[in-house]
Amino acid sequence: MSADHDEPRGPDRCVGPGGRYELLKHHDSGGMGDVWQARDRNLDRVVAVKFLALARLAGVHPGGEREAELRALFDRESRTMAQISTPYVATIHDRHTEEGDPFLVMEYIDGSPLANQLGESPLPLERTVRWSRQIAEGLAAAHDKDVVHRDIKPGNILITHDPGDVRIIDFGLARFADSTESHTGAGTPLYTSPERCRFESGDERSDLYSLGCVMYEMMTGWPPFGDRKSHPAALARAHQFRPPTRPGAHVRGVPGPLDDLVMTLLAKKPAHRPRNAHVVIRAIQEVERAPGVMEQSAPGSAQRQTPHVNTGFVERIRDTEQRIRRLTLQLGRQHDEVLKERADLAALTGRSGDAWGAAQLYEKLGNDCGAWFGRQDRRALDAFEEMVRWIEGRGAN
Template sequence: MDNFTLIGGRFRPKEGPVSGAMGDVWTAEDTRLGRTVALKFLARRRLLQQGAPTEFAESTARMFQREARAMARVNHPRVAHIYDSGEHSGDFYIVMEYVEGKSLAGHLRCGPRLPLERTARWIRQICEGLDAAHTAEVIHRDIKPENIMITRQGDVKLVDFGLAYLTDVTQTHIAAGTPLYKAPERWHGETGSVSSDLYSVGCVLYEMLTGHPPFGSHQDDALTVGRMHQDDAPAPPSAHRPGVPAQLDSLTRALLAKDPAERPKNAQTVAHAVGEILNALNITDAAGRADIPDTQGDNASFSKRIEALDLRIFELELLHDPSDQPLIDARTEHAEVTGQSGDTRGAAAMYNKLAQDCQMLFGPFDVRTLDAFEGLARWNRATPAN
């Protein structure tokens, strides 16, 4: 392909190609709008010339066309946009947003481990993009560092929906995926789901925190890695990297649960949880935990109980709806222990938030709402007047 060829009557190749097993990606100029785009061609003819079975080449073509449909459904800043698709000289192509930057895999290969704040921020953005895809009924099925681009502005763009599954469209099941990031249930032939995408996010998070995936390495054969995903429990990230907050350990463990039902409900839940972690990282001291008022009683004991309840609530919020009783009970206990530690204003504030939430969830006369308002009044009375 030369620089004088116009693809689709408007796209002029400039640089490339960067070649992969299934296709080539060129940098191109959109002559109509005067912008740089990424032009991805399916190497169907090359596959046939190299001896690939016709059935495989045709299946690859269907995957390529499905990638275009999947990307076209998702309109979000954290997902690379698709502008056009078509056929040129017998080969299919997709025209996509040109992302100027480097893949997360490139960042992981370069130098020291990522800072915790950057890790949390990028994971939140990954989940924001995934949530948009899942809302559009698109399951990515190949979340891995190579498919996560980091722009020059330091923001995430999800790319490569070549293995995507459209949940509302009947299609052939595909077991393909990248072994190091593939959920246990997918090794049993399941199609893929919101939960399996989140498991892959957990593998990526683990690698961002520790410098290596939770199971296996690029040198291991796929079946060995698959058995690890199905049978083994990874050490918490903090075992490899002292200083990782307990909340990140807990989130990673939840994402990597073998049973999909034990993982977070959706990507939005994870994004929210990571936002809470980011807030904690911004206000914690050098030891990695927030200061807790110690005004009376056994200060060390109260601090440990409060810290444990913080983590317990964080874990419950990943797995439960706000109305579920285990979460209500944990929030109530958190408020009580906070008040017993001497922080009566903090206890009153927690009960106030719980009361407002219960009123919205259950109504003003529900026993849970009334109990929370009673706790608010009780700790308000215990607070000294200024």
Template sequence: MDTSSLIGGRYRRRGEPTSGAMGDVWIAEDTKLDRIVAMKFLAHRRLMQQGAPTDFAESTARMFQREARAMARINSSRVAHLYDSDEHEGDVYIVMEYVEGESLAEHLRTGPKLPLERTVRWTRQICEGLGAAHDVKVIHRDIKPGNIMITRKGDVKLVDFGLAYLAGITQTHTVAGTPLYKAPERWHGDTGSERSDLYSVGCVLFEMLTGHPPFGSPHDDPMTVGRMHQDDMPASPSDHRPGIPAQFDSLVRILLAKDPADRPKNAHAAERAVIELSHLLDATDGTAERSEVPDTPGSSTSLSQHIEALDLRIFELEILHDRGDQPLIEARTEHAELTGQSGDTRGAAALYDRLARDCQEFFGPYDVRTLDAFEGLARWNGAARAS
């Protein structure tokens, strides 16, 4: 094979590129491995020919190199893979996995309102991809619908790590990012953190649920949008879309907390919270198969409301705490007790059974918390048999 016309001796570009201010993206054929790839060229010479300031052109080159280094660190099916990086006739390029599909932005712009199941599935996969990036100290810093690709199989791939921050590597800080999805602390010049990425996930989740971001619109002045992120409290998604379960509102509220310390501690914690949402949808779909709570004199509207509020509180605590932390154990114990007092003795026994198993795993079989949970299990099991 004559490789003289091939880029890097193996890549053959196809069709026309998609061009942007900072580079061109081509679909190409990797003749060595017989696969289709995406090739991204830095438009460094074009920027200089157009009179771009030297510092801007150099900053763009650093972003391009940072993207390659960031993507090379990550190994996840939820992140587009980096295959190669080199130079061709003075132009730097990177070779990436070609993602056949369309962006989440296109789905939101052209499709019907997303069903809750798909919203939950895609949010979980976004968190999964971010978790893999954060595990190797890569902060994306530009999570938005346009940088979330949806494959033909309906799965998420995160792309465009051009603004990524690599912990442990000296680099110029930047406040760049997309205003509609940028965390409050980044408007103050903060470099960004894992929890800054999670704030952006909250903005994306809000948009998937309602059809628009929590603050502003693409037509608004960026500084006005920035002040909203810093000062305003977002509405609940259910205010815009009636029927959304309260747990969705709760997760969005926690992800969009102004103080990063009030958000989930990492992407894995956020992913677990989203998995709980999927369980909630499964339970809702299977309502007819669930056992009914006995209608007894012990039941009351106020008690039911207390149980519902406590259930939501446990959901929030599971996002913010490890399962063995005392506030969560106390809330679960109270939830089990109130469930039994409402007349649902079997439900109380089931809650205590799960709590006892967790405590045994966390603290051992002879810890007082484990023994108390097994005592509650025996007590409500006895009440269930007596009824």
């Protein structure tokens, strides 16, 4: 039964040799096919099964010969993808064909897309730096195997619920899509490199450009060009010809070296970007290691440290994030224990070197408490008072 047939696959159906994989829950459908949560009956573990709809992907010239070519390409791509070994890329376990449609069996990731955490305000600096480095490490491992993603975007970057790390998904599938007649080579317009906008194949530096777009959105709250309502042609022109505004010109609290790195990643010409992902990793590590320098913005004003990330706080921040998630699931968002942990996370964020990140977290906490309990509630007022302290540079005192 092809994914293009009217009768959908249903739960409790088993696919693969000997019915090894039991489909449990449908997760997503897209232009390339369907994704299911499934159970590997041989190993008794949960996996993700991604079906590719060959009849749809074959485009205007479907048929046995064309579909055979695509199936052979899929076999080559899946073998290459399976060679990527890193904690930051979803692992490929197996591949098979079910009634004409090939499918991948992948690591099941208990998490949610990075896209779910973007769009309201900048992420805290520690989180931005941590996830940017992990994405770069995933790209480096893939590029070392000559695998280019070609569609790096927040939707293809999952954040695990525990311990809150990156997993990049769909490596190699964009190249497979490029070879079909129903897809263009442009990828996702908000995050597409200039050369990919010109329908060139691109290389690892195209992935680095897309990483720059993702980092820009983490740092500012929006992509370097346009938004999700922008016309793809307008976005393509912007990527090719419009210089981006520095992230630090949009928001306060961006370390200069991180600002410089993103602008280099967003260079129009691939040759002007970092040579490879390993260079990006080292640049991010320098931001992590850089100490804060005390500065005084105006006579008589409080001293503050330049934005930086003190890596001594990383594990404590991550542990606090996990406690917030677990307590929220157990007790609900409005419980005092959850609110206390959120306040602790804001304080740790500030003490790690990100005063503006701390202020934003306290502001969100204050707004939530005000909405739930009233603007004059002590919890809301305390959060706003702490927000002001970090803005004025008195938060660590």
